[in-house]
Amino acid sequence: MKKAVTSLGLIVALSPVANVFAQDDSNFYLGGRFGVSTLTDACQAGNCGSLGNDEVAGGLILGYDFGNNFSIESTYDYLGRFDTAFNGVNPGAGDLTALTLAPKFNVGVTDLTDIYGKLGLAWWNWNSKVGTGDQDDYSILAALGVDHRANDLVNVRLEYQYIPDMDKGYFDADNHLITAGVTFHFGRHKEPEPQPARARASRS
Numbered sequence: 001m002k003k004a005v006t007s008l009g010l011i012v013a014l015s016p017v018a019n020v021f022a023q024d025d026s027n028f029y030l031g032g033r034f035g036v037s038t039l040t041d042a043c044q045a046g047n048c049g050s051l052g053n054d055e056v057a058g059g060l061i062l063g064y065d066f067g068n069n070f071s072i073e074s075t076y077d078y079l080g081r082f083d084t085a086f087n088g089v090n091p092g093a094g095d096l097t098a099l100t101l102a103p104k105f106n107v108g109v110t111d112l113t114d115i116y117g118k119l120g121l122a123w124w125n126w127n128s129k130v131g132t133g134d135q136d137d138y139s140i141l142a143a144l145g146v147d148h149r150a151n152d153l154v155n156v157r158l159e160y161q162y163i164p165d166m167d168k169g170y171f172d173a174d175n176h177l178i179t180a181g182v183t184f185h186f187g188r189h190k191e192p193e194p195q196p197a198r199a200r201a202s203r204s
Contacts, residue, residue: 026187031061033159033181037079039096042086042173055080061183069106073118074099079175084128086170094128096175098163100141109146118143122163126171137168155183 037057059077066072079096102120109115122141127134145159161177 026185026189027065027067029061029063029065029155029183029185031155031181031183032059033061033075033077033157033179034058035177035179037077037096038176039080039082039084040174040176042082042084053082055082057177057179059179061181063104063183065185069108069114071104071106072101073104074101076100077177079124079177084171084173086172094126096124096126098122098124098175100161102141102143106147112149114147116145116147118145118161124163124166124175126166126168135168135171137166139163139166152188153184153186155185157181157183
């Protein structure tokens with residue numbers, strides 16, 4: 001859990017730094033997201049407790065847009081509190097968090113709306129605060145989403161994220177995350193529209 005708190009603190013600490021750079025570089029963006037997290041295969045060895053498979057989740061977004069429909073994006077998410085039971089081990093309820101880093105590839109649908117995909121790495125942490133209940137490791141991350149530019153400052157998005165094979169020690173599960181989010185693109189401005197060519201004053 002200490003590692004998860006440290007990771008969250010790092011992103012929060014970098015947020016004002018990114019904001020400073022954004023004053024001169026409109027490619028940095030910050031945001032947040034909120035949604036539903038589902039943990040599957042978490043009760044392989046019996047019945048779990050009263051908590052369900054679906055939990056409220058939320059996170060932070062930090063990214064850099066390189067242009068040409070390509071960005072690098074990092075997120076920190078609290079994925080919820082779940083009950084588990086693996087191979088006779090029942091550590092009880094625990095908190096699941098993830099820190100991700102992935103390239104983001106956009107494809108334009110309209111002038112203001114893109115669909116995008118991400119494929120990268122997720123560092124996840126499971127902590128049940130019971131015995132050896134603190135487990136963490138790296139897994140592949142995949143995501144698909146829709147990103148819409150609402151105005152010069154704000155983009156809104158809808159995303160599905162999948163982290164499979166979270167397997168370490170006794171812990172072995174998959175996570176599905178559906179979120180709605182908003183990102184703030186400081187210093188971004190619309191490109192000036194091309195001016196129509198002036199008609200020649202003289203006739204040939």
